[in-house]
Amino acid sequence: MLLRICIGCLIAVLIAVAARRTRSLTTSGAIAAIVLGTIAAAAGWSWAALLIIYFASSSALSHLDAAEKERVTSTIVAKGGERDAVQVLANGAPFAIAAAVMAFRPDVRWAALGVGALAASAADTWATEIGTIYGMRPRSILTWRRVPRGTSGGISLFGIIATIAGASFIGIAARICGWTVPVTNAAVLGGVAGSLIDSLLGATLQSRRWCDTCGRETERTVHDCGSATRHRRGLGWIDNDIVNFVSGALGGLLAAFLAG
Numbered sequence: 001m002l003l004r005i006c007i008g009c010l011i012a013v014l015i016a017v018a019a020r021r022t023r024s025l026t027t028s029g030a031i032a033a034i035v036l037g038t039i040a041a042a043a044g045w046s047w048a049a050l051l052i053i054y055f056a057s058s059s060a061l062s063h064l065d066a067a068e069k070e071r072v073t074s075t076i077v078a079k080g081g082e083r084d085a086v087q088v089l090a091n092g093a094p095f096a097i098a099a100a101v102m103a104f105r106p107d108v109r110w111a112a113l114g115v116g117a118l119a120a121s122a123a124d125t126w127a128t129e130i131g132t133i134y135g136m137r138p139r140s141i142l143t144w145r146r147v148p149r150g151t152s153g154g155i156s157l158f159g160i161i162a163t164i165a166g167a168s169f170i171g172i173a174a175r176i177c178g179w180t181v182p183v184t185n186a187a188v189l190g191g192v193a194g195s196l197i198d199s200l201l202g203a204t205l206q207s208r209r210w211c212d213t214c215g216r217e218t219e220r221t222v223h224d225c226g227s228a229t230r231h232r233r234g235l236g237w238i239d240n241d242i243v244n245f246v247s248g249a250l251g252g253l254l255a256a257f258l259a260g
Contacts, residue, residue, distance in 0.1 A: 095121075110256070123163045170187065
């Protein structure tokens, strides 16, 4: 295991450096990615390979028509472009926790939890990256009213299709990497559920702020106009990163329950 960890760490460093150069990660995000990659390698090469596949696909989607996504979402989302350490951990920590436990106490439920959490993260990422560009303006999952693109809790037909595709992609990748059919099937279901939970939490509990200058709702503490924003609704301490972590963990737990 020690040799695998050392090799896995080296591979993680190389990938993180490349991601930093392509502006997919900030410096802190690269360091967090190295930690996650090393932990995944400790659980086994299949875990490391799946994490690489997830990261590569998510990074590629983030660069898809990036300028247009920045244009339509910059007034709303608090973070964009390069992922920092908090974002990396919010999306990858449930997978890493499952991998760490799996390294010492192998169990099919830990495998399902890890793959399910990663599938939920991928499903949400695919829905966001694809749904933001294509299709009509999304609707709130809670009220069904039209909301601006990039609004947390917004869903669209293209976004739902992308959700299923993202979760299925991780399920197929996991099957190729050696996971069993029951685990991968449970992971896909957990992934889709986790993404929908993400939208529901985004529409209800996630903090929303208001810019009095522009008269617009946002997630940013300082709006793109330069004005400070004020809390309007939701819980002030729940941001998009917390929502991503919780939804990924719940998607993984559902997958573990289904597989067990």
